[in-house]
Amino acid sequence: MKKSVFLGALTVAGLAAGAGFAGTLDDVKARGTLNCGVTTGLTGFAVPDANGVWGGFDVGICRAVAAAVLGDPMAVEFVTTTGSTRFTALASGEIDLLARNTTWTFSRDVDLKFTFVGVNYYDGQGFMVPRDLGVSSAKDLDGATVCIQTGTTTELNLADYFRTNNISYEPVPIETNAEAQQQYLAGACDVYTTDASGLAATRATFEAPGDHVLLPEIISKEPLGPLVRHGDDEWSDIARWTLNALITAEELGVTSANIAELSAGTNNPEINRLLGTEDELGAKIGLDADWAMNAIMAGGNYGELFEKNIGENTPIGLARGLNAMWTEGGLIYSPPFR
């Protein structure tokens, strides 16, 4: 008798395990925390502070989604991933959202079965070399030893770039940014290549950042954005529109400073819809009415997140460039909240 109960339980477990990843939103709500995949540490994008609290531009996305879904920006479980472990972590359900300067490509979207919910940083691959190497162009790098994070698009771009320019190089594959930094500073490689934003962030942590130059060539398009698994549209909508809420907030001038005042109601219907005082966007997406307000309050709007973590007044000092609002000549653009 007991045996048949056991066997029955086994069968049920087998069926349940096959049920898949449909209800990510329900899982997150039931768990009470959002499992968010981030880098193992990249200054400005995702790095824990002295108290172990994660902060940064990518972390800001995690916190915004957690605030939108759970009402608490701190309800995030950060899971560190390397370039080669991130996709397995997301596909296996270990994390609900991957916000780890990941390039949106055809094969990752279509073949690896992920859904990119937008672009939070338009980037391109660059090269960093020590100034005293006397190199002024990537085309002078024939025969150089190049440190490269393995499992990234940069690895493939690099192979293509050197092949099309008919020059040779010696790749040194590396798992994390910290390792790459150590190898590069020790001179075990002449060049470090990754996304230009990552190079700037890495250089900012050097003792003498001025001794290193970024070469003028940007050899690829690297639209970086958060991503979720294929097949759960409800969840991907939440992640997509949380990012869009941050962008729209900047466009409409909603900041973490004036949001409390604006949430009382304004005469701009789009702000009202965004902040939940008009229409019922929250109910339609399966969240509370103040979901977008919570997301914006978590770390500010898109522009605030940018300036606070990686902007020109930080040691990383990245200009908005392509990442300016579309109204200011950049590419950052959100579909309307309607």
Next chain:
Amino acid sequence: MTMLDDPRMSTPNVAPKKGFKLSQLIYDTRYRSITIQVIAMILVLMGLYWLVNNTIQNLSALGKDFDFGFMTQPAGYDINQRLIEYTSQSSHGKAAMVGILNTVLVAFLGCLLATFLGVIAGVLRLSKNWVVSQLMAVYVEGFRNVPLLLWIIAIFALMTESMPQPREFKAGGDASMAVFDSVAVTNRGVYVPGIVFENGFLGSAVMNWVLLGAILIASLVLIRIVRRRADVVQEATGVRPTTWYQQLALLVIPVGIVMFLMGAQFQYPYIKGFNFTDGIHLRNSLIALWLALSLYTGAFIAEIVRAGILAISKGQSEAAAALGLRPNRTMNLVILPQAMRVIIPPLISQYLNLTKNSSLAIAVGYMDVRSTLGGITVNQTGRELEGMLLMAAFYLIVSLLISGVMNIYNNRTQLQER
């Protein structure tokens, strides 16, 4: 009424006339083991079914299929250490092959060096010289009790941080090459002179080396025949003919002639641009992995060798001494051949360990099969399941091959009982 209550059962001579009862499956010792085996079999099969079914359902939930077609797609990435021709346009299958050869290379080199170190350390640890035996104890305990990964990273970091950069070898730099300007020790690895063939018989360099290897093996077979003949003469007359010059000639002359005909030349590394060119580049990752694997496994082998030697009764060495054999001959001719019978079985598992531990290569970016097939390929194609299965199959096959070969050797060294 159960069988035990049946009065006829108390007399063993009387066979039970009743028909088969279901409870006999559990209470009758004739059937019980079969019952247990059948139940265990069913459980195992159900477990397997659950695993496979779970995998299929989850794959379909993710919208993925199970397909090895990616192995023929272009890999798109470059590999620094390759023993066969490979470019970023080669297939993922070729990239896996490059990785497999790199794994085999480091495992082979590691097994050789580990055996060498282990035998020496094991013998020396039994030395009557206190300093020597204590030094060996420190080596064994030091390497055996610290995780292998730490040794790999420590050696790698030491090489990277403390050796000079290649550009310091340029005119006016601080560093200079060792051994008559032929070897450069840099923080990117060690550059040693290589041998190139000006006019090789076969198309590729690899095939020329294979040819040389074949000739070398033929020479070794001939040397064995010469030794056998010497054995026969020694058995018959008691005097062993001097054959060392024949052996040396057989070893050197055929290979030498072929190399001369192919126009073998030393090719010295020299600095050009960012790096040294020509010669053979032993990368830091290879050196760190190789040394760490060898030193670590060597410590275990040392203990195995020591155990093997201690297993030989003292009477053997006393008898050898009584015959007038010197200590080193006693060790080589009497003790070690017998100790081998004890040493080889555990040695096999050390070789297997070393081979499997070589997958720690990922820590220092050595491009073994774990880094190419199991790392970059899996990551770029999203074929985790397929990649991991292929890798498991590879390690399984290699391990079975190693233990197969070693078991043949083991059977030959075992005591021949008549």
